[in-house]
Amino acid sequence: MTQQQTAGGDVRLTGISKTYGSFTAVHPLDLTVPQGSFFALLGASGCGKTTTLRMIAGLEEATTGTVTLGGRDITALPPYKRPVNTVFQSYALFPHLDVTENVAFGLRRRGVKAVRKQVGEMLDLVQLGDFAHRRPHQLSGGQQQRVAVARALINHPQVLLLDEPLGALDLKLRRQMQLELKRIQTEVGITFVHVTHDQEEAMTMADTVAVMNGGRVEQLGAPADLYENPRTTFVANFLGTSNLIEGEIVSTSTEIVVSAGGGKLRLPGSRCQAPATSGGRLLLGIRPEKISLARAEDAGAEAEGRNRVAGRITDSSFIGVSTQYVVESPAGEALHVYEQNVEHRAGLAPGAEVVLHWNPDHTFGLDAAQDIAAGVESVEDAA
Numbered sequence: 001m002t003q004q005q006t007a008g009g010d011v012r013l014t015g016i017s018k019t020y021g022s023f024t025a026v027h028p029l030d031l032t033v034p035q036g037s038f039f040a041l042l043g044a045s046g047c048g049k050t051t052t053l054r055m056i057a058g059l060e061e062a063t064t065g066t067v068t069l070g071g072r073d074i075t076a077l078p079p080y081k082r083p084v085n086t087v088f089q090s091y092a093l094f095p096h097l098d099v100t101e102n103v104a105f106g107l108r109r110r111g112v113k114a115v116r117k118q119v120g121e122m123l124d125l126v127q128l129g130d131f132a133h134r135r136p137h138q139l140s141g142g143q144q145q146r147v148a149v150a151r152a153l154i155n156h157p158q159v160l161l162l163d164e165p166l167g168a169l170d171l172k173l174r175r176q177m178q179l180e181l182k183r184i185q186t187e188v189g190i191t192f193v194h195v196t197h198d199q200e201e202a203m204t205m206a207d208t209v210a211v212m213n214g215g216r217v218e219q220l221g222a223p224a225d226l227y228e229n230p231r232t233t234f235v236a237n238f239l240g241t242s243n244l245i246e247g248e249i250v251s252t253s254t255e256i257v258v259s260a261g262g263g264k265l266r267l268p269g270s271r272c273q274a275p276a277t278s279g280g281r282l283l284l285g286i287r288p289e290k291i292s293l294a295r296a297e298d299a300g301a302e303a304e305g306r307n308r309v310a311g312r313i314t315d316s317s318f319i320g321v322s323t324q325y326v327v328e329s330p331a332g333e334a335l336h337v338y339e340q341n342v343e344h345r346a347g348l349a350p351g352a353e354v355v356l357h358w359n360p361d362h363t364f365g366l367d368a369a370q371d372i373a374a375g376v377e378s379v380e381d382a383a
Contacts, residue, residue, distance in 0.1 A: 009035050009070025011056060011159055011191060016065035018051050025051045027215045028064060033159075033208075035070070038185050038192045040202035043212035044238070044377070049195045052212070053161050056193065058082050069158060085152035086161040089168055091144045093136040099123065099147055100132045106155045122150040125184060142173045146180065153188060160185075162194040166201060178204045199239050203227070211235050213375070227287075231273045233366055236285050237375030243291075244372050245284045245309075245331045252276045256365060258284055261331025265307045265363065272365035281368035288336040290362040293325060293345075296353040306357040311335065313352045323348075327356060 011033040018026040026048040033039045041049040054060035056067055058079035066075045074082050085106075093102050101108075103122055104115040112118075123129045126146035136144055145165060152160055165181070166174045182205045185192045196202050202209045203223035211218045211226065211234070219226055219235045230236035233244060247260025256276050258265050265284055274282060286307075296310065311329030318341070325337040325348065337356060339345070348354065 009072075009158070011193065012066075012068045013052070013056070014066045014068070016052070016055055016067065017063050018048070018055060018060060019063045024215055026055070029217060031210065031217065031220075033191060033193055035191055036189050037207045038182065038194065038205055040194045040196060040206035040209045041212055042196055042199065042202040042209050042238075044197055047212040048215040049197075049212045050163055053086075053163055053193060053195045056159070057084055057086050057161050059086075083158040084161055085155055085157040085159075086163060087145075087148050087152050087165050089164040089166075091136075091148045091168075093144055093147060093151075095136050098133050098135055099128060099139070102136070102147055103150045103154055105151060110155075118154055122154045125153070125187060126150045126180075140173070141169050142177050142180075145169070145177060149181070149184060153184075153190075157190065159191045159193060162192060164195055164197070166196075166198075174198075174201070175204075181205060203239070211238060213238075229271065229273075229364060230285070230366070232374070233283065233370040233372055234375035236364075236366065237373070238377075241288050241336050242285045243288065243332060243335045244366070245286075245335075246368055246372065247282060247284060247331075249276055249278055249280045249282050251278060255360070256282070258282055258365075260284065261309055261329055263308060263310075263331075265309075265331075266360040267363035267365050268361055271361075271363065274365055274367035276365070283366040283368045283370070283372060285364045285366060286358055286362060288324070288338040289322075291335075291337045291356050291358045293327075293337050293339055293348060294355050294357065295347050296355055307360050307363060309335065309356045311354055311356060313348060313350050313354055315350055316348065327354060329356070 013029055013031040015028045017028045041052055043049045051060055055062045058077060062075060066073055100119050103119045107115045123132055126149055128143060128146055166177050169177060178201055206223060209223050209226055210220045213234050219231050226235060227239050236242040245260050247258035247265060250257045250259050254269050256267050256269055256272055267284060309329050309331045311327040313325055314328045315326040317324045322338045322340050327335045327337060329335055335356060
């Protein structure tokens with residue numbers, strides 16, 4: 001299918017908010033979703049992402065603010081009059097209809113008689129042309145989800161809204177479907193707004209991610225930028241894992257020097273998201289995969305000019321592509337290090353004395369007044 005030209009435009013939320021009695025689900029929010037982009041609303045359960053999506057769909061009435069699409073105010077329009085379609089986690093397919101009739105449902109409801117060609121094109125797009133006459137119960141979860149996407153896209157919406165669409169799938173299938181949805185979005189060229197709590201899912205698929213927390217957008221940007229340059233402890237911890245080390249600022253210029261754990265650590269001034277004044281407190285962040293690990297007796301010349309922290313391995317986990325170490329040190333009780341399993345590393349076992357070292361340019365700085373554990377998922381959160 002060639003890229004579909006729509007008469008669409010940006011989705012703009014202006015001062016949009018939602019309150020239920022005394023509870024504010026979404027604080028006043030300004031957000032622009034560029035036409036033709038794959039946009040993700042990412043956050044933990046209860047952060048307001050689904051409520052925001054439902055206000056775009058018209059399924060929730062906004063308490064304040066406006067929703068415009070391509071410059072047209074659609075705030076007061078009922079859901080069925082908005083040029084958007086929603087795909088839910090539950091698929092909501094009709095069990096008594098085959099794949100063809102499920103996909104054709106929206107067209108038939110609008111009185112379109114000749115549906116075969118359009119349905120065929122949609123089934124080819126989602127790579128289900130050979131499954132046209134099967135019923136939903138004869139399909140896998142991933143195939144059912146693709147039918148739901150085809151059924152939504154056949155109506156040629158200007159915006160496709162996806163509410164946790166892959167939540168019911170197992171891990172391997174979810175990863176396949178992430179690539180499938182990205183391919184479909186690229187092929188049809190319409191705006192996708194995708195709600196998820198899964199960081200990897202958002203980063204794999206989206207051009208732009210809005211990280212939501214407590215009904216507010218904490219940070220907005222390209223996945224790589226959010227990961228490399230988090231502005232808050234919540235974003236640093238919620239997007240992957242970050243080691244956050246608290247220290248005292250010793251000097252500032254183009255490079256900031258911080259005293260932490262009995263040593264000096266450095267970071268570029270341009271990567272500091274907090275006011276940097278001598279004597280002030282700062283959180284230094286470093287991602288686990290940026291750190292190299294060496295036995296204490298071997299960490300001579302290779303650590304020269306790098307940030308160094310001495311410690312002792314308390315735990316190690318082999319997970320195939322990498323080994324994940326937890327290191328106890330004066331700079332932090334549990335620093336995480338991820339090392340690719342390129343070669344066998346003798347002597348790196350729990351109890352070993354080690355030196356962690358990394359390029360100072362990979363360090364970022366955050367305001368120490370923030371909660372150092374914000375955004376860290378607990379076992380209860382993951383359940």
